Amino acid sequence: MTVGLFIPCYIDQFYPNAAIATLNLLKKLGVDVVYPTKQTCCGQPMANSGFEHLTQGCNNLFIENFAEFDYIVSPSGSCVLHLKDHLNAKSSDNEAQAKSIRKKIYELTEFLTDVLKVDKLTASFPHKVGMHQSCHGQRGLMLAQMTELVAPAYSKPMHLLNMVQGLEIITLNRPDECCGFGGTFCVAEEAVSAKMGKDRVADHVHNGAEYITAADMSCLMHMEGILRRQKSNVKVIHIAEILNAQEF
Amino acid sequence: MSKGTKDHAQLSDVFNADEARVNWHDETLWFVRAKRDKAAHNLPEWEMLRETASQIKDNVLSNLHDYLLQFESMAQENGIKVHWASNGEEHNQIVHSILKDSGVDRIVKSKSMLTEECHLNDYLQHNGIEVIDTDLGERIVQLANEPPSHIVLPCIHKKKEEIGDLFHEHLGTPEGMADPVFLTAAAREHLREKFITRKAAITGVNFAVAETGEFVVCTNEGNADMGAHLADVHIACMGIEKLVPQRKHLSVFLRLLARSATGQPITTYSSHFKRPRKGQTMHIILVDNGRTTQLGRPDFRNSLKCIRCGACMNTCPVYRRSGGHSYHTAIAGPIGSILAPNLDMKEYADLPFASTLCGSCTNVCPVKINIHEQLYKWRQVIVKEGYADPKKAMAMKAMEFTLSKPAVYKTAGKAGRWVLKHIPFAVNNKLNLWYNHREMPAVPKQSFGEWYKENVKHD
Numbered sequence: 001m002t003v004g005l006f007i008p009c010y011i012d013q014f015y016p017n018a019a020i021a022t023l024n025l026l027k028k029l030g031v032d033v034v035y036p037t038k039q040t041c042c043g044q045p046m047a048n049s050g051f052e053h054l055t056q057g058c059n060n061l062f063i064e065n066f067a068e069f070d071y072i073v074s075p076s077g078s079c080v081l082h083l084k085d086h087l088n089a090k091s092s093d094n095e096a097q098a099k100s101i102r103k104k105i106y107e108l109t110e111f112l113t114d115v116l117k118v119d120k121l122t123a124s125f126p127h128k129v130g131m132h133q134s135c136h137g138q139r140g141l142m143l144a145q146m147t148e149l150v151a152p153a154y155s156k157p158m159h160l161l162n163m164v165q166g167l168e169i170i171t172l173n174r175p176d177e178c179c180g181f182g183g184t185f186c187v188a189e190e191a192v193s194a195k196m197g198k199d200r201v202a203d204h205v206h207n208g209a210e211y212i213t214a215a216d217m218s219c220l221m222h223m224e225g226i227l228r229r230q231k232s233n234v235k236v237i238h239i240a241e242i243l244n245a246q247e248f
Numbered sequence: 249m250s251k252g253t254k255d256h257a258q259l260s261d262v263f264n265a266d267e268a269r270v271n272w273h274d275e276t277l278w279f280v281r282a283k284r285d286k287a288a289h290n291l292p293e294w295e296m297l298r299e300t301a302s303q304i305k306d307n308v309l310s311n312l313h314d315y316l317l318q319f320e321s322m323a324q325e326n327g328i329k330v331h332w333a334s335n336g337e338e339h340n341q342i343v344h345s346i347l348k349d350s351g352v353d354r355i356v357k358s359k360s361m362l363t364e365e366c367h368l369n370d371y372l373q374h375n376g377i378e379v380i381d382t383d384l385g386e387r388i389v390q391l392a393n394e395p396p397s398h399i400v401l402p403c404i405h406k407k408k409e410e411i412g413d414l415f416h417e418h419l420g421t422p423e424g425m426a427d428p429v430f431l432t433a434a435a436r437e438h439l440r441e442k443f444i445t446r447k448a449a450i451t452g453v454n455f456a457v458a459e460t461g462e463f464v465v466c467t468n469e470g471n472a473d474m475g476a477h478l479a480d481v482h483i484a485c486m487g488i489e490k491l492v493p494q495r496k497h498l499s500v501f502l503r504l505l506a507r508s509a510t511g512q513p514i515t516t517y518s519s520h521f522k523r524p525r526k527g528q529t530m531h532i533i534l535v536d537n538g539r540t541t542q543l544g545r546p547d548f549r550n551s552l553k554c555i556r557c558g559a560c561m562n563t564c565p566v567y568r569r570s571g572g573h574s575y576h577t578a579i580a581g582p583i584g585s586i587l588a589p590n591l592d593m594k595e596y597a598d599l600p601f602a603s604t605l606c607g608s609c610t611n612v613c614p615v616k617i618n619i620h621e622q623l624y625k626w627r628q629v630i631v632k633e634g635y636a637d638p639k640k641a642m643a644m645k646a647m648e649f650t651l652s653k654p655a656v657y658k659t660a661g662k663a664g665r666w667v668l669k670h671i672p673f674a675v676n677n678k679l680n681l682w683y684n685h686r687e688m689p690a691v692p693k694q695s696f697g698e699w700y701k702e703n704v705k706h707d
């Protein structure tokens with residue numbers, strides 16, 4: 001089994017540590033991982049702004065880079081959801097490839113849970129952690145049960161975090177409210193976006209989090225921007241970094 | 249209501265100037281969402297009810313023509329006069345002509361989002377007819393000369409002190425009196441006189457039953473009943489999508505409606521109107537106003553399933569922090585944002601973008617409208633139809649150019665990080681909207697791509 005590692009553009013540029021942790025974690029679990037070096041972006045920033053018709057270049061490039069792998073894994077629920085829902089080929093020649101990619105692409109925690117069926121980890125992270133349920137991962141990829149639905153509880157990221165030694169998960173007042181990032185929403189609707197971010201951060205801070213984690217770096221980038229503006233000691237950390245941590 | 253020169257983002261900016269008020273608004277509506285959750289979780293069959301309701305409405309939308317004719321003929325058989333209006337203007341004219349024929353120039357009206365959508369109050373007042381809204385929340389916003397900010401809770405944006413001031417000014421309650429029990433009693437007395445003296449009453453319609461020709465009006469205050477039962481003329485205004493095939497289907501919708509709206513098991517009054525009482529005339533106006541256009545849009549037709557419960561507003565993190573008026577349309581929030589562009593794509597081009605696409609609206613919707621997916625799809629339509637900001641279109645083209653070419657991306661990435669690292673002034677200024685409330689990400693020494701090249705051995 002060979003896994004193609006998809007590192008979304010903003011993680012590549014601003015959060016290389018999340019990407020390195022993802023790579024190392026997968027390797028530690030015995031996965032043969034390859035990072036195709038000509039990758040860029042899933043096209044979501046354009047598509048969510050109403051410019052899906054401009055994403056063909058990104059789509060073609062993605063198919064070129066990733067069609068050959070058995071699985072594609074990415075540390076970003078939002079980008080994975082976008083590709084699952086909207087990756088299309090330009091011609092019928094590679095539509096089969098696009099369709100196959102839409103099926104074999106996984107967000108990291110769902111890959112660990114559903115494909116590798118990980119039941120123990122040698123990780124240690126002795127801190128109080130708030131788990132941010134990113135909307136696209138949670139409601140789109142169904143990584144965790146949603147509070148709106150009347151259905152049994154589960155959470156793939158939480159299941160993995162529970163395997164980490166010393167880690168204490170804090171309880172939030174609103175377990176799955178959006179952080180307000182929303183791609184270009186964060187500048188197009190700046191007032192509401194920032195207020196949503198402040199409120200989300202406050203829930204974690206008031207409940208005693210030392211770290212806020214998520215399966216989506218974009219939400220964390222947003223909340224980090226707010227935390228740093230507030231000169232808070234609370235930090236954000238991608239879930240891959242916790243699952244790969246050796247802090248004692 | 250028109251947005252004038254301000255769009256949702258700008259109106260939200262104004263709303264957010266008073267953060268304490270935003271907190272209060274958010275908490276108030278979150279409380280309603282929490283009540284809805286509790287009510288839903290008390291019914292193990294909740295998800296099955298939603299699915300059933302969704303399928304019944306699918307059936308209605310696919311056979312609307314037949315159900316409408318069946319409803320018309322049954323209603324006529326029951327002695328109800330049925331009128332058809334293709335748009336808001338026709339609807340308003342029909343109401344006006346019924347009132348003129350009845351010699352009535354003062355009426356009471358219970359809650360009807362359709363009449364808000366058609367701007368009936370303005371039309372009637374312009375034609376010399378006085379309209380008193382009898383739903384308490386609607387009466388409050390009417391006194392304040394404002395439109396409702398929420399379809400179920402029209403004055404949810406007002407604090408009790410503000411309502412006390414309004415009542416002091418208009419109903420003569422003591423200055424500074426803000427006790428809800430006192431104010432409600434004052435409103436009751438004020439409205440009682442209207443109910444007794446007005447000869448015509450307008451109500452909305454929550455559900456119309458094709459099989460029997462009857463319609464159901466749901467209220468918590470009994471004001472629709474008070475109006476209709478005391479008036480010689482009852483005019484019920486309904487959108488053509490309000491039909492259900494059979495009376496038994498109400499057993500699904502009445503269980504979902506109030507639980508979704510406020511967390512109550514059922515509305516206090518779910519009143520069935522089937523035939524006029526002796527001496528009364530009863531009219532139903534069936535209104536299209538863009539609904540058949542929406543029915544013809546495959547991606548958006550199931551927005552017509554909406555039963556106007558408001559659950560999507562209460563759960564929406566954007567609505568809670570921007571207020572109903574920021575949507576500058578009769579029906580605010582996520583559902584309004586997928587309905588309004590159908591009526592006027594240019595005027596409401598901003599609304600599908602007033603969302604993070606978090607998907608909570610879709611999950612609470614009792615008839616399973618895929619609201620957030622429709623928001624995404626409206627964005628594509630609005631851009632294609634040319635209603636996007638030209639500056640945004642330029643930026644998107646530049647982004648596409650960079651992101652579809654690995655070599656350009658790598659260079660731009662370096663430049664982007666270089667800018668962030670070396671000239672924070674260039675990006676950390678007032679023109680950068682991110683920076684108003686948020687720090688920029690710290691700049692790493694190298695990208696992951698660069699690290700990988702240096703650190704991972706290749707076979």
